[in-house]
Amino acid sequence: MEQNKIPQATAKRLPLYYRFLNNLQSQGKTRVSSKELSEAVKVDSATIRRDFSYFGALGKKGYGYNVEYLLGFFRKTLDQDELTEVALIGVGNLGTAFLKYNFMKNNNTKIVMAFDADEEKANTEMGGVPIYSIDDLEEKINGVKVAILTIPASEADGITDRLVRNGIGGILNFTPARITVPDHVRVHHIDLAVELQALVYFLKHYPLVEQ
Amino acid sequence: MEQNKIPQATAKRLPLYYRFLNNLQSQGKTRVSSKELSEAVKVDSATIRRDFSYFGALGKKGYGYNVEYLLGFFRKTLDQDELTEVALIGVGNLGTAFLKYNFMKNNNTKIVMAFDADEEKANTEMGGVPIYSIDDLEEKINGVKVAILTIPASEADGITDRLVRNGIGGILNFTPARITVPDHVRVHHIDLAVELQALVYFLKHYPLVEQ
């Protein structure tokens, strides 16, 4: 809650920087300039310097940034020391992809439980994560603040209401439905069909222009 | 190539509008106001009116928009009449989700072939889409302009180069790698781990603020 002045655009790039710095460190690099970083993450170097500057003077003129220092700083800032528990709702194709994806690699975010309407899947597990019946949502979810929604659009509103009533704070919504939530709940929409259509639109209408 | 003046932010919302208008039509609704639309897609009504206005005066004062007219207009604008063929690279968990997802529903985008490095998967099919060996990429891809990349990050650069050499124009990149492409190729990155981390960051640092 400290730094409400950090632009959202900056905040969205932080995880990207963090992951790349991790790579650098495991390669044994000790210093990096905004120019090098820029080439790797495809963000303008001035933007990177500006982004970092919101957190204070993290670099050294004429030298660049110390990888270890920067990494330690971001670890704290991105709450990497604290594990965030996530619930996955809907173990279909996309949900399965999430369960098998190893989120722990550079990332202190972990799916700790999953739910599905299919009673065949209930009380099994996948990738070490227990799968419960959606009927047991209220009973099991207790305390988890973030949910990934990978269910059919028709179910989205009903499930969202139940999540909200059980204290969820953030939803990563992969359904095409634009769900309605109270102001204190944050939703990020990722709509795969829209992303693909938007790409196709840009290809046809914005030739040779970088995004 | 007609309207280069349309803001990218607007272009990204068009598929969303399009899908919702489709829903309205199948519900038999003939008119809709920017306010109703706003509630459904969670975009400010003034923004919707502004977005539509880039294409001319599509509505009527005191009435709103005619659903059928608007839909017909967008169909043309979003190239819905023309099928865009897509290749899927990498039939892992996420790739499988794409293959089984029915993109044709509101959407003239279709995955027409898939590739995988696993020889077990080669020359099979899934969801009606043929899967080829990645070794046959050059031989088979011929003419397809859009690719979805759902492969391990370590493979991303190599495969991207091969795609680019074979005339790809757009890539929807789900790998964490920030791939390097020539200026005439458009890449949209969707990084699931970053999206989740960004959501968690916002939850902790921007309480009660909508995105």
Add this chain to the structure above:
DNA sequence: TTGAATATGTGAAACTAATCACGACATTTC
């Protein structure tokens, strides 16, 4: 036919973000 209600389209303002460009300082080289 009239008047109240409705809802667009848009100029202007506000907000948000990206980029330029350069002073200041650290490092490296000779």
Add this chain to the structure above:
DNA sequence: GAAATGTCGTGATTAGTTTCACATATTCAA
């Protein structure tokens, strides 16, 4: 230790996007 080089941090500028607010046109009910 002086000069050349490199790189940050940031004021200023530019670009892009959203939102306000209202004149204008249309609809609808009586």
